[in-house]
Amino acid sequence: MHSSTSYKIAVLVFIENDSGEQLLLLRAKPPNLGSWSPIGGKLETSIGESPFECAARETREETGLTITPSDLHLFAMIAEKSYEGESHWLLFLFKCRRSIPALPPEMQEGRFGFFARPAIESLPLPETDRTALWPIYDQYNDRFVALRADCTPGKPLIVEVEQITPV
Numbered sequence: 001m002h003s004s005t006s007y008k009i010a011v012l013v014f015i016e017n018d019s020g021e022q023l024l025l026l027r028a029k030p031p032n033l034g035s036w037s038p039i040g041g042k043l044e045t046s047i048g049e050s051p052f053e054c055a056a057r058e059t060r061e062e063t064g065l066t067i068t069p070s071d072l073h074l075f076a077m078i079a080e081k082s083y084e085g086e087s088h089w090l091l092f093l094f095k096c097r098r099s100i101p102a103l104p105p106e107m108q109e110g111r112f113g114f115f116a117r118p119a120i121e122s123l124p125l126p127e128t129d130r131t132a133l134w135p136i137y138d139q140y141n142d143r144f145v146a147l148r149a150d151c152t153p154g155k156p157l158i159v160e161v162e163q164i165t166p167v
Helices: 051-063 127-140
Strands: 007-014 022-027 039-042 072-083 087-096 110-115 144-150 158-165
Touching: 007 051, 039 051, 051 072, 051 087, 072 127, 087 127, 127 144, 127 158
Parallel strands: 007 087, 072 144
Antiparallel strands: 007 039, 022 110, 072 087, 144 158
16 A cells, blocks of 8 residues: 555435434445445545535435535544555544435435344444444444544454544
């Protein structure tokens, strides 16, 4: 891995239906092909898009739900080193305060499902989602936490909390 590898910046948006089930996308493309994950995508850095703008845009593009930054709670920022040995990711994790009424239609990115939180454990998930993202969601979604994770392949995943802001 070269030191010239720069960060890719992305958002993930955790959205629930009225029953409190999580909306997940079964990804039809890499990265995370064949895995269930929250919706999200990369920031349009060329236009100076903010993480909140990106989260609102991705939510609209992927689900059809129109939200504003005030509908979002930023609960985590994670710096992932060497994800899949490929690149570094700076991830912003949002909880959407508005519920989504129905499953969005299937699209080229994949198809959607609603899952109760315990059921998510038995789904095919990206390994870092299973070991880091969901536990972070469970513990911190009502406050804010900044973390860093070393995802170097062949090494144990180490996630370190850099700061927690209380409720």
